[in-house]
Amino acid sequence: MGAVKGKRMPRAVREQQMMDAAVRVFGQRGYRAASMDEIAELAGVSKPLVYLYLNSKEELFTACIRREAAALVDAVRGGVTPGEPADRQLWAGLRAFFTHTAERPDAWAVLHSQARTHGEPFAAEIAVMREEIVAFVTLLIAEAAREAHDNPLLPEQDVAGLAEALVGAAEALAVWANAASGVTAKEAAATLMNFAWSGLGNLMDGKSWSPPSR
Incomplete structure (x- = not known):
């Protein structure tokens, strides 16, 4: 289960949290099969926030x-x-x-x-x-x-x-x-x-x- 959504933390920490989730999803599912929805859910953030921080x-x-x-x-x-x-x-x-x-x-x-x-x-x-x-x-x-x-x-x-x-x-x-x-x-x-x-x-x-x- 991802972290509680909406919790305020420094941008750098939040970004690393998203990347931690992304590495796990990319590593286990592959680049093509991985979805931004799944990454956002695992990171405990909204998908628009992932795009805001990391663009694509x-x-x-x-x-x-x-x-x-x-x-x-x-x-x-x-x-x-x-x-x-x-x-x-x-x-x-x-x-x-x-x-x-x-x-x-x-x-x-x-x-x-x-x-x-x-x-x-x-x-x-x-x-x-x-x-x-x-x-x-x-x-x-x-x-x-x-x-x-x-x-x-x-x-x-x-x-x-x-x-x-x-x-x-x-x-x-x-x-x-x-x-x-x-x-x-x-x-x-x-x-x-x-x-x-x-x-x-x-x-x-x-x-x-x-x-x-x-």
Whole structure:
């Protein structure tokens, strides 16, 4: 049940309340099926007030994407302590990512499932978020190379490719973990860490796999 209608509160607080309701409805019902009536009811406000604050369903959805994308990036960055060994930084970032997506499944559905599938401008908002996370992971992998070698041998293109692969795997695993029963954020992070760090460790030691010549 929504909050009591008509209760006076600061505009910023009311707006966040509406967005909380919107994220829940968009995440559970999808962008197309979600209605402004349902969002207003869940938020405990009138539909005209939602339009007054956030103008349209499209702008409301965009605002939700931006808020939740920023929250996810902040969670990943905030989970990492600079100066720790590279593997611990990567582990902490993965745990923060999986913890956040597990605690906010509707927000993750908005970011991963809904925003990507409804075209511009929503897909562009997600691309910005993803680029920021990939750039952060790229720095972690580059730091790992620096720890392993005084003059790291991993080319920039390889580091960037590894970061893209790692982020893509994390996204897919978060969907699986949220759908599976009993999978914790720590277990999901450990699964990906074991998969990724074994390969990264070999690369740091100069043991790269090469395709057969024939």
